[in-house]
Amino acid sequence: MKLLKKPFHWGVATSALQTEGASYLDGKGPSIWDEFSLRKGKIAGGHTPEIANSFYYRYEEDLDIVQALHIPNFRFSISWPRVLPQGTRNINQKGIDFYDRLIDACLERGITPWVTLYHWDLPLQLELNGGWNNRDILSWFSEYVELMLQKFGDRVSNWMVLNEPLVFTGAGYFLGIHAPGKKGMNSFLSAAHHASLAQAVGIRQIKEHNALFNVGTTYSCSWITPFSDSPNDQQAAVRVDALMNRFFVEPLLGYGYPVKDLPFLKEIEKFYQKDDETLLKATPDFIGIQNYTREVVKHSWFTPYINAKLIDARTRQVPHTLLNWEIYPEGIHSLIHKYAAYPEVKNIIVSENGAAFPDHVTGNEIKDSQRLSYLKNYMLHINRARMDCSKLCGYFVWSLHDNFEWAEGYYPRFGLVHIDYSNQKRTIKESGYWYKNHILNQKYEDKIQHEHQLFNTKEER
Ligand code: BGC
Numbered sequence: 001m002k003l004l005k006k007p008f009h010w011g012v013a014t015s016a017l018q019t020e021g022a023s024y025l026d027g028k029g030p031s032i033w034d035e036f037s038l039r040k041g042k043i044a045g046g047h048t049p050e051i052a053n054s055f056y057y058r059y060e061e062d063l064d065i066v067q068a069l070h071i072p073n074f075r076f077s078i079s080w081p082r083v084l085p086q087g088t089r090n091i092n093q094k095g096i097d098f099y100d101r102l103i104d105a106c107l108e109r110g111i112t113p114w115v116t117l118y119h120w121d122l123p124l125q126l127e128l129n130g131g132w133n134n135r136d137i138l139s140w141f142s143e144y145v146e147l148m149l150q151k152f153g154d155r156v157s158n159w160m161v162l163n164e165p166l167v168f169t170g171a172g173y174f175l176g177i178h179a180p181g182k183k184g185m186n187s188f189l190s191a192a193h194h195a196s197l198a199q200a201v202g203i204r205q206i207k208e209h210n211a212l213f214n215v216g217t218t219y220s221c222s223w224i225t226p227f228s229d230s231p232n233d234q235q236a237a238v239r240v241d242a243l244m245n246r247f248f249v250e251p252l253l254g255y256g257y258p259v260k261d262l263p264f265l266k267e268i269e270k271f272y273q274k275d276d277e278t279l280l281k282a283t284p285d286f287i288g289i290q291n292y293t294r295e296v297v298k299h300s301w302f303t304p305y306i307n308a309k310l311i312d313a314r315t316r317q318v319p320h321t322l323l324n325w326e327i328y329p330e331g332i333h334s335l336i337h338k339y340a341a342y343p344e345v346k347n348i349i350v351s352e353n354g355a356a357f358p359d360h361v362t363g364n365e366i367k368d369s370q371r372l373s374y375l376k377n378y379m380l381h382i383n384r385a386r387m388d389c390s391k392l393c394g395y396f397v398w399s400l401h402d403n404f405e406w407a408e409g410y411y412p413r414f415g416l417v418h419i420d421y422s423n424q425k426r427t428i429k430e431s432g433y434w435y436k437n438h439i440l441n442q443k444y445e446d447k448i449q450h451e452h453q454l455f456n457t458k459e460e461r
Pocket of ligand 1: 015018163164167220290352398405406414
């Protein structure tokens with residue numbers, strides 16, 4: 001008997017801090033990003049997430065749009081400081097009520113909620129107690145996860161534990177360009193090790209709560225190409241690949257950190273405690289990969305730790321987005337296969353893909369032709385991967401609407417839906433309408449294929 005293809009999850013993704021606003025309202029505690037954004041010169045344009053898309057008040061209008069676009073899956077994150085203002089202990093009932101309403105509003109519209117537990121907005125109080133550098137983060141996180149399971153586990157069955165650990169530890173605890181603005185290798189390695197343990201803690205905890213839940217965690221990843229054939233550039237590419245694409249996924253899958261290809265990681269062992277090698281391991285149902293671009297890598301003696309530098313897209317004069325990220329659609333197909341090659345990876349979901357471009361607003365129309373062409377080209381490779389990689393089972397566009405793009409403020413727009421920040425007006429962009437048609441066509445084709453397979457299976461019997 002032939003196996004029937006598994007269902008494919010089409011969706012859109014958002015995060016709490018980037019969209020909700022209401023930063024200081026209804027009992028929410030401050031997050032590290034609320035504090036960081038008030039520091040001078042940290043966020044482009046001096047922007048803050050205080051109002052953002054006002055999703056906290058406008059979630060119903062936004063879910064109406066998701067429904068009208070026939071998008072069946074909605075990924076959002078829970079703001080930890082909204083439900084536990086100090087990070088632990090005292091629960092903010094109004095915060096719980098908000099996510100109760102949001103989840104119910106999804107279900108009423110036939111939209112499946114996919115909850116990310118940590119999308120970078122750590123409660124400020126926990127950072128004051130050491131944040132990701134303090135190993136107690138594991139028990140703080142576990143307390144928060146337990147509360148979320150108790151409150152929402154009756155209606156949410158799809159969970160993503162962390163969003164892109166390399167980015168929040170690298171930019172936040174090594175480079176200091178994201179909250180909480182810490183710098184240095186020690187700070188980075190301890191945050192990274194605790195984040196690695198936390199992803200495993202979260203996965204185990206959710207599965208223990210309900211073995212039928214669909215649980216994963218997400219990773220930023222970029223296809224890596226050496227600048228030249230020289231052995232130096234080739235080896236530099238291996239190191240950058242280990243850092244950007246393998247560092248967090250391999251310990252989870254049981255391989256440990258990629259120390260052989262990235263010798264400086266050996267230092268992470270000073271943060272090990274008894275049994276950590278085992279504790280780093282867990283069995284996710286899927287991994288979420290988030291891909292926007294590729295990186296071209298050249299050897300460099302001047303970059304400490306990795307002796308490699310990235311040659312940016314403008315310098316290479318290749319097509320790129322507003323953020324100077326190369327548009328390289330075939331990379332997503334290669335990455336899907338790269339992760340599928342790990343036997344321990346059961347399923348892959350592209351949990352983010354999208355692009356920032358300047359949009360042209362003409363009255364009520366938004367012709368975002370560059371985003372449209374970016375998505376169409378990436379989709380060709382998603383479709384290829386659907387044909388040749390049985391582990392791929394979902395794709396989420398980043399993002400539903402334009403939002404607060406971290407240190408870049410509101411300037412880069414990634415949305416399928418435009419936000420006019422002067423009055424919070426939502427306008428669906430051309431790319432949004434295209435995605436709707438794409439999903440409808442794909443569902444139709446999948447249905448036909450499914451019926452064919454059923455028919456053939458019956459014939460074979
Ligand atoms: C993050 C999003 C972010 C997007 C575009 C991902 O790194 O998960 O929060 O807005 O990429 O930069």
